[in-house]
Amino acid sequence: MRKVELVVPEQDIVPVTEALAASGLFHLVPTEYFGDENVVGTGNKWHTWAITFTTLERRILMVMEALHVDAGSPPDAPHLIEPDVAQRDIEHLEKEIQAPLHKLEASQRRLTQLERYLTQLEPIADLEVDLSTIRNMRYTYVMLGLMPTANIERLRSSLEHIPYSLVQLRREEHLTAVVLFGLQRDAQILDRAARSAYINPLNPPETYRGTPAEAISALHAGIERTRQHIAEDQVELEYLQEIHARLLQHLLWRVRASRKLVETIARYGRLRYTYLIAGWTPASKVPLLQHQLETVSENITIEISPPKREREGNGEGRVQDQVIPVALDNPAFFRAFQGLVTNYGYPNYGELDPVTIVALTFPLIFGIMFGDVGHGLLLTLVGALLLSRKVSALKSLANMGFVVVACGMMATICGFLYGSIFGFENVLPALWLRPLEDIMDILIITGGVGASLLSLGMIYNIVNAALNKKWGHMIFNRNGLVGLAFYWSLLGLAISIFIPNFPIKTATFATATVLLGAAVTFSEVLARLVEGQRPLVEESWGSYLMEAAFELFETVIGLLSNTLSYVRMGAFAVAHGALSLVVFIIAEMVGSPHSLGYWLVVILGNLFVIGFEGMIVGIQTLRLEYYEFFSKFFSGGGLCYTPMSLVSKESNEA
């Protein structure tokens, strides 16, 4: 990575920002990075424009929604549009669609209204009474309408003191069709009560005369006519969609890009006539970026510098860490495992990328726990299916395809080593051992694999410290050289105790353990001594010694538990065999071998083992990687390299 600092004249700020975004190479750093109080955020103009563009974008989307136009694909390098120009275009479009849209909406409302009349009349379709008779009753008050079901009780309560009758005709989810009867002399009270209970009276226009059946027939005709009007209005809107779709999409993306552009400029530092921009670019791409910037601005000042690894301070005593972004660049196969690593965190700049080692250890751990030729091959097929992207429901998991394939293949290899295929332990010869028969062996061996992986983690930590020239950390850290030697001496001590004729004597390991334990106890002091940091102890020596003693105890327990944690690989290998055995026991209980029931149970049982145990083993593998392995060397506090863009992925949604 190279630090790129730009001083850009005010008049060139827009083309320079567009060029930075179009290059796809520049990771922008916020203004505060400069740490200079003379550098202030840019003025309100860009903020105001950002708000304006947000509003304009929303208005465009509303027009697009009305015309059923999608967002389309983003252009390669959109340019800034002046807010006034965009506003004029949008107003023109809004005006053009307003009349047909309102016409369509009015027709749709009319259709809804007519359908509602129809719904209300249908329950009384059999009445042989002229609707006009109901309308013009002399002594009886009649109101037919639709009201919220929840209001019925209150309406009854409000009319307690006058004679009335409320008949419920049809009940829908929230609304009920009702007829309210009363006396004409109480019409005012009934009207007020009906209105305040939200009865929307059914007043079919005078054109709908005759009996309810006749009115229904007329309503059907009216609905048909309205539907025709709607279809005509839609044709008009479709025509507008056809002629304006491309303009709308173009406008949308320009406004979107402009919003992102002005939001980006608002984050720059600014002096009176110049803007200050800082960011990061991969070292190999710097000349290309430089060329692209010089093409758009003759007066731009570009300063390139390598990252400083030390903490840097300014004259005012403020100290600021440089956070250098990290661009992980792995081959396609390893990239599949990148997600597993970045899910935990990004490595810091200058640290080893753990993706490669995860790509090797993850399938290994999985395979040891899930060793079965049949199950492994099935998993491999599932992985291949994910990679093929042929099943649309699984497309989002395509990136995991390589991981599943690798795990499946390793499970297949381990299956051959264990002599297991679909749980059958007597079909294939075991090339190495059978976990179910050699339980102690598999547990000890997986413990050994765990110790190797933990040692590998510590070696990674030592290399990382060396790369960053943290010599004290490299030698004396608990996961550094001393820590590694202490771990090995502890392992040696355990081995020499349990293996009587071990070539190296227990006393030798015990002496090494004591000496290295003392070094671990004083690791912090020794590291500070080597790195020239003072004071050697933050508080008093007494409290330091007390703390260090407890930490040594914690280290020993931690190393022990980390190592034993890997024994679960063996335990799961045994459990895998045991679970398969259970499937066969159940199958034999269901029917004799070769019977349909037997094979049905075997197939279902195998599917269960693959799904259920496969998932558990996957989780356990992840756990061993994250908690046991990563904790030795990987803190995950790095920053992802994200080149600025005006058409980001998230905005690619209408």
Add this chain to the structure above:
Amino acid sequence: MAYALIHATTRALYSQMLSAPVWNTLIHAPDFDTLLSELTKTVYGPYLQLDRQLLTPRRVVYQVKCHLAHIYTKLIRIAPDPAKQLLRQLWLVYEVDNLKAALRGIETGASWEQVLFLLSPIPSHASLSAADMETMVRAGDVVRAVERLKNTRYYDTLAHALERYQTEHNLFPLEVALDLDYRRELWQSIQQLSDEDRKYALQIVGTALNVDNLLWALRYRLYHHLSEEEIINYTLPLGSQITSDHIRAIAVGENLGEVVAQIYPKLPAQILNALNTGAEGLRTLELALQRHIVKICRSVFIGYPFHIGIPLAYLQLNTHEIRDLITVIEAKASQMPASTFVPLLELYPLLSEDGVNPADMNN
């Protein structure tokens, strides 16, 4: 013990409420700027970290309300079911108010920029996002705005009430429909709680609902001069404290003081008598009833702590704190003397040693 986490969190939040000395400082701040600077030292400080020019009284009120939205979000996230449902429903009162404000904005031809800071802040758990509200306001007229609410919880209610709006050209039917619908749903959420939780919810939310109901009925009679049947249809006697008979008595024009005395027998006589004087009496009653709610909420914090009452009481108290703050902010912005606005505060008098402690109004 499902309430252990929410109880601990609420207690921590409760301890951050403004104390009497802080209130004194705010009330006696010589001007709006001093008030702002004092307010930034409180729990509301983080919400006021804006350019001074942007901090108009209206914007300050908006920013202060952000705190309420924030604590609702926090408590809803950690609340056990079905308390979560009730808290969510409780918050919706602000969404309903936002809808009403947006409709009024549309009716008066206000732009979205003018309406935005009149709304309550919209948290992530809201059913209507800021974009939804903006789309609604930009629709330009009430009918189209309601159409924009299709597929939201408010559409059916508003779409049905729209017919009356179109006939009467008045937002009143839309607003009442929203209020009634919201309170009915709130009541249903309370009914879904366990017996123990329901007891506390009725004590706090139920009391607030009853107070709303009573005040609505009184307002309909005193301000709107509505008929008996209209008042009954526009109110919801939920629970046992206020019955249909009380509402009817108010509606038919019985002595208001006597009716209210039946509901709150321990309310001071001067407040009851003042009711017959009209609007001024109603304001006094409203203040007394709000302080009554505050008192109930504060009492909930004494005793067994693991129940829904703690978060409910805290949220209700915080609502009152913010209402008092809004009064102080607006008073300072218009240079009103403390003697004029302090008597209007709901929470502060109960915190202050010299404050008026309303008589115990519980039956």
